[in-house]
Amino acid sequence: MKNLNCFQDKTKRSVYLHAIFMSLPAFIAILIFNYIPILQAIRYSFYDYNIISGRMRWVGLANYTDALKDPFVLNSFWVTVKYFLMNVPLLLLFGLILSLAVEKPRFGTGFLRSIILLPVVTSLVVATTIWGFMYHPSNGLFNSILQTLKLPPQGFLTTEKLALPSLVVLGVWKDVGLxxxxxxxxxxxxxxELHEVAMxxxxxxxxxxxxxTLPMLRGTIIFILIFTSIGAFRVFTPVYMTTKGGPLRSTQVIVMSIYDNAFRYNQMGFASAISILVALILIGLSVIQFLSVRERKSKN
Amino acid sequence: MNTFTILLKRGMRNIIIALSLLFVVLAFSIPYLWMIGSSFKPRAEIFQYIFPFTWRTFVPVSPTFHNFVELFTTFKFGSSIFLSLYIAFLTVVFSIVVCSMIAFVLAKLQFKGRTLLFFYILATLMVPFEARIVPLYLVIRSLGVDNTIAAIYLPWIADAFVIFLFRQHLCEIPKDFYDAGLIEGCTHFRVYRSLMLPMITPAIVSAILIKFIWSWDSFIWPLVVIRNPRLQVITVAISNLFSDQDILWNIVFSAAFVTTIPVLVVFFMLQKYYIAGVTSSGIKG
Known part of the structure; x- marks a missing residue:
């Protein structure tokens, strides 16, 4: 590019050359790490592909029909939906309350804002570690508090009923700042002025x-709704680190199923098929998000 | 009587507000206080003061640095920290360069196919990483870079979020600057490098911060793509310590402390850039 002199540089050719060379690295990276994997996933989803033995056999739509009949996969979709149904309303509610609490600069709101944001920049692994300890049945902080209040101890992550809600609480704590x-x-x-007139x-x-406030926030609320919904379908780390999907598959979220099938059972084709199903759900959500952001932008 | 009840009501209201604010502060700080306190406690002391719930649960009675010493000697945590720092550094540098160049092309250059390029990038936001783990892993394997450091950072260099953040800021620069640069005889690349980049410094700081924290915190991808125990990033190292059969609580706490506190300090200093970056495009991770 250096040997192009200034005169040429103003020509159309130079614009094209710069456009090509300056966008090439990102273009190629996106191609290799975004587009090719998606195409590959679609391809593998039609195969019975075991990565260890190297077996690769065309099975048509069998992976999809199996996935939609497999009680474990269906269960993990259901668990994810349950997580979503608990997580999203809580995030919306507490996010709104907290934002209203720190909205006007008053004494301590800056501090409050920062402290609510701490979990957002804390790694999910560390957050899970600390909360995992707090939920610990015999040495955890929560059971210590319960005991001090003379209440019976709970198996937060070890009972079917409480495990998923406990993970939801962790998720809400982590993301509510965002x-x-x-x-x-x-x-x-x-x-x-709107508030002044009303007052x-x-x-x-x-x-x-x-x-x-709420009607004016409509666009924001739709955006947050979609954003948190997509987030709920992506939950994995806390589950992987604490319950591994248990007890009795009560926390077996969908990404956990993808991980298990791919990296524990080496069923790459089957895992790809589940990935494609998840991707379709999330693409649907993203399209809604994109449209709602555009609506919000065009309004402003 | 009227003023009295009003005052009483107001007092009650203030007390309720104060209590709920106190609850919020506690809910967000107690996990950290517990982590910080416990990482300076000898192992036995952590369990000794869990019950009953008092200040001793949080404050070390006989503080010690032993946990950190053990963490860095027996558990070689230093190499994980170095690895994570190195990867975060590479991710940040490469992604800032690569993303700002394509953002400049999108924002300032007039050519056929620009809209197409825009949607080419936008579409990547639609399929989140979790739905791509399996095929991405297979692609990395077929490139022959699995189990290397490159495998960890390469997929995160071109980031639509960062590209759009830069593009948005570049679009706000009046066209006159661009024209003036060309009239002065600069190449497009020089306009980008010497004129435009310095003008979007705040966006670059935001991107550095977000990208760094993101890389430092990333877990699933390193977990999947690295099988070599010598290439353990901090998150994977902590996760392994945490899922050990008999968890060494004091070690895990001190590892969490070492991992978290530097990030939080940097975050506190540069908070406004982080907030500006996250809210301006409303997309993260």
Whole structure:
């Protein structure tokens, strides 16, 4: 590129040369690490592919029909949906409450904001480690608190009923700061005059919240809804580190099933088929997200 | 009486607000306080003061550095830290260079196919990594780089989030600057390198911070792609310590401490860049 002199550089040819060479590294990286894997996943999903023995046999749609009949796979879809149904509303609710609490600069809100953001930048592995210890049946912090309050100890991660909700709590703790940030950026877009006018009419805080803030946040809420929904379908690390899907498959989320099939049972074809099913769900969600972001942007 | 009840009501309200704020602060800080306190406790002391729940549960009675010494000598945690730092460094440098170049092309150059290039990148946001783990692993294997450091960072260099962050900031620079640079006789590359990049420094700081934290925290991919125990990044090392048959709580706590605290300190200092980066495109990870 150096031997191009300045005169040529203003020509069309130079624009094209620069466009090509400057976008090439990213273009190739995206091709290799995004597009080719997706195409490969589609291909492998039609094969019975064992990575250890190297066996690769065309099976048509059998992986898909098996996946949709396999009680374990169906169970893991159901577990993921349950996680999603608990996780998303909690994140929305607490994210909103926290953002309203730290919205106006008052004494201590800066500190509060930072402390709520700490889990967002803490690695999920560390968060899971600490929470795993806090949930520990015999030496955990929660059972210590329960005992101090004279309540019976609980097996937070060891009983079928509590394991998934316990992981949901961990997930909410980890991500609520991010949701709060999104709400905060949505809140700053609401013109203060609206509140002033309503206050002149004597509207209380809750009235204003319901009739001004929430309707004005509609775009933000849709965005957060999709964002957290996609996140719920991606949960893996806490499950892998603590319960490995147990007890009795009550926390066997879908990514855990993909991992098990691919890297424990070496069923790459079957795992690819499940991946494609998950990808289809998430693409659907992303399309909605994309449309809602565009709607939000065009409104502003 | 009226003023009294109003005052009482207001007082009650303030107490409720104060209590709930206190609860929030505790809910977010207790895990950290417990981690920090326990990483300075001798092993037996952690269990000794779990019950009953008092200040001794958090504050070491006989503080010690022994856990850290053991962590770095017996468990060789230093090499994991070095590896994770090295990988984060490479990820940040490569992705800033690669992403800012294509962002410049998208934001400033006029050519046929620009929209197509834009959607080529945008589409990658649709299929998250978790749905690509299996085929990505197979691609890395067929490239013959599995079990190497390159396998860990290569897939994360071209990042649509960073590209769009840069593109957005570059689009906000008036076209006059670009024209002026060309009239002065600069090549497009020089306009990008010497004129545009310095003007989007805040976005670059945001991207460095987000990318660094992201790489430092990443777990699933290194777990899957690295089978060589000598190439253990910190997250995998902690996870292995954590899932050991008899967990050494004190060691795990001190490992968590060493991993977390430096990141949190940097985050505290550069918080505003992080927040600006995350909220401006509203996409992360």
């Amino acid at each position: 949701v709060m940030l999104f709400f905060l950026s949505g809140l700053t877009a609401i013109p203060y 002149l009419d004597g509207a209380s805080y809750f009235k204003r919240l319901i009739h001004i």
